[in-house]
Amino acid sequence: MKKGILVVISGPSGTGKGTICNRILSEMDNIEFSTSMTTRDPREGEIDGVHYFFVTKDEFEKAISEDAFVEYADVYGNYYGTLRKEVNARLDSGTDVLLDIDVQGAMNVMKDYPKETFIFIRPPSLEELEKRLKGRGTDSAEVISRRLSEAEHEISLADEYGYQVVNDDLDEAVAEVKKIICEEHDKKAR
Ligand code: ADP
Ligand code: 5GP
Numbered sequence: 001m002k003k004g005i006l007v008v009i010s011g012p013s014g015t016g017k018g019t020i021c022n023r024i025l026s027e028m029d030n031i032e033f034s035t036s037m038t039t040r041d042p043r044e045g046e047i048d049g050v051h052y053f054f055v056t057k058d059e060f061e062k063a064i065s066e067d068a069f070v071e072y073a074d075v076y077g078n079y080y081g082t083l084r085k086e087v088n089a090r091l092d093s094g095t096d097v098l099l100d101i102d103v104q105g106a107m108n109v110m111k112d113y114p115k116e117t118f119i120f121i122r123p124p125s126l127e128e129l130e131k132r133l134k135g136r137g138t139d140s141a142e143v144i145s146r147r148l149s150e151a152e153h154e155i156s157l158a159d160e161y162g163y164q165v166v167n168d169d170l171d172e173a174v175a176e177v178k179k180i181i182c183e184e185h186d187k188k189a190r
Contacts, residue, residue, distance in 0.1 A: 004096040010106035011121035012151035014133035016167040031096040034086035040078040071108040120161040124168040
């Protein structure tokens with residue numbers, strides 16, 4: 001049985017990672033999303049166990065002590081982590097796994113799994129990123145300004161990734177990411 005590939009989608013908050021991941025999941029076969037655990041509060045419409053596993057800080061720290069995570073990070077004051085149970089069984093059974101994680105998390109996965117597929121999603125510009133964060137309407141002005149000030153540093157790390165895709169026109173960005181996944185799958189499914 002060939003194993004699946006791990007596809008890590010990363011980049012600044014508001015750059016369109018979630019939007020691109022949703023398109024990938026609805027348009028491609030044989031790839032599933034790894035639902036992360038987080039201590040942040042659910043946004044309107046978010047479902048526990050689908051978008052995230054929403055837990056308390058104590059519950060998250062218990063999971064850390066049980067070595068439940070492939071990686072975890074403190075992102076803008078909340079914990080977020082990739083659960084081993086979301087990733088390993090799928091890869092073993094030949095299903096590709098999609099992660100939507102922040103840049104520090106991606107760097108940690110890169111250290112442990114350097115041969116996996118890392119895609120940095122770039123915003124067309126910082127001005128456009130600010131527009132998208134504001135337009136999404138899910139975060140306070142304070143949270144948005146924190147996310148924007150992180151974005152510049154995050155973009156400076158883009159060259160560490162195997163692939164970079166600019167999310168200007170959404171359809172084009174989705175097509176590029178799909179092409180990368182197909183090619184890596186054919187090359188690496190093992
Ligand atoms: P992330 O998951 O990276 O934080 P989202 O997927 O939530 O980002 O996207 C942030 C906002 O930008 C959303 O309102 C989304 O609809 C919008 N968006 C995503 N991609 C594009 C694009 N190519 N052009 C214009 N707006 C976009
Ligand atoms: P949001 O709060 O907007 O859903 O996500 C904030 C940031 O956390 C995004 O950049 C998202 O990619 C990242 N994130 C989501 N899940 C994880 C995870 O499991 N690990 C890490 N390191 N980052 C995550």
